[in-house]
Amino acid sequence: MPGPSKAIEREVKLGAxxxxxxxxxxxxxxxxxxxxxxxAGPTVVALGERSLTATYWDTGDLRLTRSGLxxxxxxxxxxLERGWTVKLPAPGDGGxxxxxxxxxxxxxxxxxxxxxxxxxxATVRGAPLEPVARLVTKRRRSHVLDAEGRVALEVADxxxxxxxxxxxxxxxxxxxxxxxxxxHDGDDLLPLVVRCxxxxxxxxxxxxxxxxxxxxxxxxxxxDVEVPEIGxxxxxGEVVRAAIAAGTRRLVAHDPGVRLGGDDEDVHQARVATRxxxxxxxxxxxxxxxVWVAEVRSELGWLxxxxxxxxxxxxxxxxxxxxxxxxxxxDALAAATLLRSLDAERAxxxxxxxxxxxxxxxxxxxxxxxxxxxxxxxTEAADQRADEAVPSxxxxxxxHLAKAVDQVGEDSPDELLHEVRKKAKRCRYxxxxxxxxxxxxxxxxxxxxxxVQEVLxxxxxxxxxxxxxxxxxxxxxxxxxxxxxxxxxxxxGVQHQAATAARDDWRSAWKTASAKKxxxxxx
Numbered sequence: 001m002p003g004p005s006k007a008i009e010r011e012v013k014l015g016a017x018x019x020x021x022x023x024x025x026x027x028x029x030x031x032x033x034x035x036x037x038x039x040a041g042p043t044v045v046a047l048g049e050r051s052l053t054a055t056y057w058d059t060g061d062l063r064l065t066r067s068g069l070x071x072x073x074x075x076x077x078x079x080l081e082r083g084w085t086v087k088l089p090a091p092g093d094g095g096x097x098x099x100x101x102x103x104x105x106x107x108x109x110x111x112x113x114x115x116x117x118x119x120x121x122a123t124v125r126g127a128p129l130e131p132v133a134r135l136v137t138k139r140r141r142s143h144v145l146d147a148e149g150r151v152a153l154e155v156a157d158x159x160x161x162x163x164x165x166x167x168x169x170x171x172x173x174x175x176x177x178x179x180x181x182x183x184h185d186g187d188d189l190l191p192l193v194v195r196c197x198x199x200x201x202x203x204x205x206x207x208x209x210x211x212x213x214x215x216x217x218x219x220x221x222x223x224d225v226e227v228p229e230i231g232x233x234x235x236x237g238e239v240v241r242a243a244i245a246a247g248t249r250r251l252v253a254h255d256p257g258v259r260l261g262g263d264d265e266d267v268h269q270a271r272v273a274t275r276x277x278x279x280x281x282x283x284x285x286x287x288x289x290x291v292w293v294a295e296v297r298s299e300l301g302w303l304x305x306x307x308x309x310x311x312x313x314x315x316x317x318x319x320x321x322x323x324x325x326x327x328x329x330x331d332a333l334a335a336a337t338l339l340r341s342l343d344a345e346r347a348x349x350x351x352x353x354x355x356x357x358x359x360x361x362x363x364x365x366x367x368x369x370x371x372x373x374x375x376x377x378x379t380e381a382a383d384q385r386a387d388e389a390v391p392s393x394x395x396x397x398x399x400h401l402a403k404a405v406d407q408v409g410e411d412s413p414d415e416l417l418h419e420v421r422k423k424a425k426r427c428r429y430x431x432x433x434x435x436x437x438x439x440x441x442x443x444x445x446x447x448x449x450x451x452v453q454e455v456l457x458x459x460x461x462x463x464x465x466x467x468x469x470x471x472x473x474x475x476x477x478x479x480x481x482x483x484x485x486x487x488x489x490x491x492x493g494v495q496h497q498a499a500t501a502a503r504d505d506w507r508s509a510w511k512t513a514s515a516k517k518x519x520x521x522x523x
Contacts, residue, residue, distance in 0.1 A: 004115060005104045006260065008090055011178035012097050012194050015203030018173060022157050023200040025142055025193070042152065042189055047141040051077035054135045056211045057112055059127035067123050067223040067252075070211050071116060073109045083107065084116050087209075088256050096205035097179075097190070103260065118358070122255035123224070125363045125370070133214045134163040143180075144189055152186035153193055154178045162214045172213055175202055224370050225249045230436035236389035237382030240284045243433045245373035247277035252366065258307070259357060261350060264314045271307040274300050277369070279429040283393050289377035296372075299365045306356040312464065313346035319465055323494050324487070331490055334483035341472060386437040394434060394442070395522045397427040401449070405510060414463045414499075417506070421456035424449050424513075441521040448513040455509045459502035466495040 026044040054074040058064045064071060070087045084105040092099035107113035112129060137160045144153040155177050162170040177193050179186035194205065212219040227245045230238055251273035257266025278300045281293050317339065324335035356362060376382075381389070401423040408416050431446030473488035 004260075006262075007102045007104075007181055009087070009100045009102045009178065010092075010097050011176050012190065012205050013207060014175045014177075014194070014197055015206055016157070016173045016175050017201075017203075020173070020201055022140070022175075023196055025144065025155060025196065028196045029144070042147060042185070043145045043149075045143045045145060047143060048078070049138065049140050052081070052135075052137040052139055054137070054210075055109065055131050056133045056135070056214075057129045058132040059124055059129060061127070062132065062215065062219055062221070063123050063125075063127060063224055064120055065132075065211055065215060065219045066221050067225075069120055069123055070209060071112055071120060071129070072211070073112075075109075084113055086116050086119050086256075088119075089253070096194070096207070098207040098209070101256075103256075119256050119259055121357070121363065122252045122366055125367055133211060135210060135214055136161045136163055137210075144193060146185035146189065148184070150182065150184040151180045152184040152189050154180060155193060155197075158210075160210060160214070170214070174206075174210070174213075225252060225373050227373075230386075232387060232437060232439075234386045234437055235382065236284075236287055236384050236386045237376065237378045239386045239390060239434060239437060240280075240287050240378065240382060241373065241376050242436070243280040243284065244277065244369065244376055247273050247280065248366075248369040248373045251277070251369070255357065258310075259354060264311075264318075267307060267310045267314060267353075271304060271311045274304040274307060275425070276429050278304065279426045280433050282426065283397060283430040283433065286393065287379055287382040287389070289379065292372075292377045296365070296368055299361070299368075303356070303362065303365065306353045309349040310346065310353050313342065313349050315461060316465055316468060317342050317346055319461060320469075320491060323491055327487065327490055330483070331487045334480060335487040335491060337480060338472065338484045338488055342468065386434070390434045390437060391521055392523050394427075394430045397423070397430040398519065398522065401427045402514070405514075414459065417456055417503075418460050418463075420506075421453055421460060424453040424456065428453060438521055441518075445513075445518045445521075448515070448518055451509040452506060452513050455502050455506045459499050459506070462495040462498040462502065466492050466499075469495070 026046075029042050029044050052074055054072045056065075056070060056072045058071065068089045071084070072087075073084050075082045084107055086103045086105075088101040088103070090099040090101045103116075103119060105113045105116045107116075117124070117129060137158050139159075140157040142155045143151050144155065146152040155175070157173075157175055159173050160171065161168045162172075175197055177190060177197070179190060198204070225245055225248050227249060228238065228242050230242050251270055254266045254270040254273070257263055258270050260266075278297050281288065281297050281300075285293050320335070320339055320342070324332050324339070327335060401420070404416075404420045404423045408420060428446045428449045431442045431449065435442045435446070469488045469492045473485045473492075476482075476485050
């Protein structure tokens with residue numbers, strides 16, 4: 001079966017009443033969309049009408065829809081479309097456009113292809129997928145072409161029938177203005193077309209997907225993972241719940257990107273989620289059931305290791321490639337050849353991580369986190385006011401950090417400084433977890449401690465890079481072995497320089513982070 005195709009969908013949806021008359025977009029374009037210099041403006045091409053039949057799949061409790069995802073099979077009357085699509089939330093600029101990642105799969109309509117079902121596994125977990133709605137849409141389309149004749153936008157006038165068997169259960173109408181993929185003037189033309197439709201009587205932009213409108217109030221219920229707002233008068237237990245929910249939401253949100261590959265940031269954010277969750281559970285351990293904390297932290301450690309192997313390879317490869325580009329041409333080419341083995345190591349790590357995400361062990365962990373994000377297994381101590389309880393929890397992280405710093409001498413090995421870095425990261429996470437209650441003081445302390453973590457992170461990255469270079473330069477054979485070994489030596493020298501700079505700088509960062517004025521809120 002061919003692999004999935006991926007795209008970013010960016011569109012503005014507008015409501016339209018039954019008697020709405022679509023304006024003459026071609027006339028509107030000719031009358032006011034031209035450039036200020038009087039040059040050629042966009043043109044509009046009307047396309048034929050088509051009928052679309054879409055069957056949406058979800059769990060019985062609508063986990064996908066409530067979380068902003070969808071899984072559907074759709075066919076078109078003109079035969080140009082037939083297949084499965086998974087839609088995932090995508091970052092946007094906060095404007096009226098709805099941004100989603102679309103991943104398309106081929107396969108019969110009887111049940112979702114395995115790859116499609118896997119892509120939404122973190123949200124679905126163990127619940128079975130089933131058809132939840134069938135929509136028949138009569139669509140009239142127009143293409144807006146920019147001055148270069150490229151398709152910039154597609155304007156669709158949709159009459160949607162929500163089917164119950166052969167009976168029409170409900171109808172609604174909406175307009176969609178979608179930015180076409182590729183290089184064109186679509187983003188510039190989008191607000192002009194939306195304004196034209198609004199002036200003709202269309203409703204205000206409404207990002208509600210069709211499936212949500214079709215399913216009604218149940219689809220508008222809160223997602224499984226919802227991060228509660230925390231105020232200054234919150235209990236300690238509410239802070240714990242918010243921390244668990246935030247970490248779980250981050251992990252689930254980036255799970256599809258880890259599976260798809262192509263964006264290193266998804267692996268990064270998923271790994272951060274696991275590490276932050278482990279840290280938060282350690283910080284709030286006195287407020288939680290001890291056995292539960294031990295079990296979940298252990299499983300999070302397993303997952304962090306699986307993701308960490310990928311992330312470490314990503315960081316190392318990006319670092320060495322960037323540094324290799326600064327070498328002379330011949331040495332850079334030799335270094336690029338040397339780094340092919342690192343690329344292969346990264347691919348293997350990605351494969352192992354993908355296998356881990358397929359296991360019942362992973363979905364069981366997600367289930368436990370989702371449940372805890374709504375109702376953590378709290379102790380009686382969690383009933384205290386947060387502003388009274390959490391400072392003493394944060395001070396434990398601070399003391400562990402200060403103790404680790406005290407053990408470092410001028411000639412201490414990198415391993416001791418790495419321990420300082422790990423303690424700094426936990427202290428930073430602890431501060432950030434209580435910002436909603438403590439406020440500015442916790443935020444400033446967390447930022448200062450992050451400075452220590454950042455400097456020592458540079459040292460750790462240099463140490464890891466040097467170790468990799470040394471291990472892969474030894475015993476090189478074959479054509480170009482000498483050149484590759486020489487380039488490895490040059491890059492090793494770069495690591496030495498970076499490590500020396502980090503060792504010189506970290507004490508300064510620690511001096512800033514350890515200032516007493518930053519800890520006046522701690523007991």
